[in-house]
Amino acid sequence: MYVISRGGHLGLWWEGNKSIFIENDSWVFVSRGDCLEYLEKIHGRERAVDIILSLKKSKGTLISF
Secondary structure, X not given: OEEEEXXXXXXXXXXXXXXXXXXXXXXXXXXXXXXXXXXXXXXOHHHHHHHXXXXXXXXXXXXXX
C-alpha cells in the first residue's frame, strides 16, 4: 500500500506487516492507480510516475518528494 502525507510530499510503500503512525493529513492507497491520480494533481503526470516507482523500490523507507 502507498502511504502519502504532508500534502503529497512525503510517502512510503507499506506492506502492512508493521505498525506505523499516520498523521492527520495522510492517505493510504491500496491501488497504484488511485495513488498515481492523487499525486498527479500535485506533481504532474511524469513526476507522479517517478514517485510511484521510487516508493515501490524503497521497500518501506520513507521518501521525501
